[in-house]
Amino acid sequence: EAEVAQSPRYKITEKSQAVAFWCDPISGHATLYWYRQILGQGPELLVQFQDESVVDDSQLPKDRFSAERLKGVDSTLKIQPAELGDSAMYLCASSLLALPGPYEQYFGPGTRLTVT
Amino acid sequence: GQSLEQPSEVTAVEGAIVQINCTYQTSGFYGLSWYQQHDGGAPTFLSYNALDGLEETGRFSSFLSRSDSYGYLLLQELQMKDSASYFCAVRGFLGDSSYKLIFGSGTRLLVRP
Numbered sequence: 602e603a604e605v606a607q608s609p610r611y612k613i614t615e616k617s618q619a620v621a622f623w624c625d626p627i628s629g630h631a632t633l634y635w636y637r638q639i640l641g642q643g644p645e646l647l648v649q650f651q652d653e654s655v656v657d658d659s660q661l662p663k664d665r666f667s668a669e670r671l672k673g674v675d676s677t678l679k680i681q682p683a684e685l686g687d688s689a690m691y692l693c694a695s696s697l698l699a700l701p702g703p704y705e706q707y708f709g710p711g712t713r714l715t716v717t
Numbered sequence: 718g719q720s721l722e723q724p725s726e727v728t729a730v731e732g733a734i735v736q737i738n739c740t741y742q743t744s745g746f747y748g749l750s751w752y753q754q755h756d757g758g759a760p761t762f763l764s765y766n767a768l769d770g771l772e773e774t775g776r777f778s779s780f781l782s783r784s785d786s787y788g789y790l791l792l793q794e795l796q797m798k799d800s801a802s803y804f805c806a807v808r809g810f811l812g813d814s815s816y817k818l819i820f821g822s823g824t825r826l827l828v829r830p
Contacts (some may be wrong), residue, residue, distance in 0.1 A: 610810035644804075694760075
């Protein structure tokens with residue numbers, strides 16, 4: 602069964618350092634999502650791609666976060682510099698389409714980031 | 718904007734039935750989804766309702782009332798493995814035929830023997 606791949610699974614970094622996360626969506630899925638999930642809360646969308654284009658990054662802290670999906674396949678999310686408040690689970694998801702309907706999102710295992 | 722409310726925690730006994738409620742406020746409604754997430758795991762899709770009524774998938778059912786901006790997830794014949802967090806989510810319109818999911822804060826279900 603096809604899965605969304607993410608790496609690394611765990612990352613510990615010191616504040617002010619740079620960190621990057623990688624995601625490979627399910628083959629053929631045009632829509633890719635990056636979420637941040639703080640313990641005890643629901644996933645919060647950071648950025649949504651349709652192919653290689655960003656369709657929503659309204660919740661992305663653009664002064665320190667950046668995301669790209671250059672060839673419309675895999676994607677990288679970067680934080681520079683990392684802050685203590687960035688400690689969270691970063692989830693990547695993909696879906697065939699971003700339309701209403703049972704176009705479910707498939708989530709990867711996530712990257713647990715700890716900033717010290 | 719969109720907002721969702723669901724109870725933070727529910728406890729039930731193995732073999733019982735439990736209902737997790739979700740009320741929402743949204744500008745434009747494009748369906749209500751439910752996701753399950755075990756501790757340390759990724760969210761997994763459970764169900765989707767676009768129209769009023771009950772959708773059944775095995776032991777899980779999901780209900781929607783658009784007039785009441787309300788839905789629920791019903792879990793029957795509870796098993797220990799059902800202990801997890803359950804999130805309701807609504808879609809927000811981004812434009813250009815694109816939508817995003819807005820998640821509630823989740824309901825933590827604890828199933829006791």
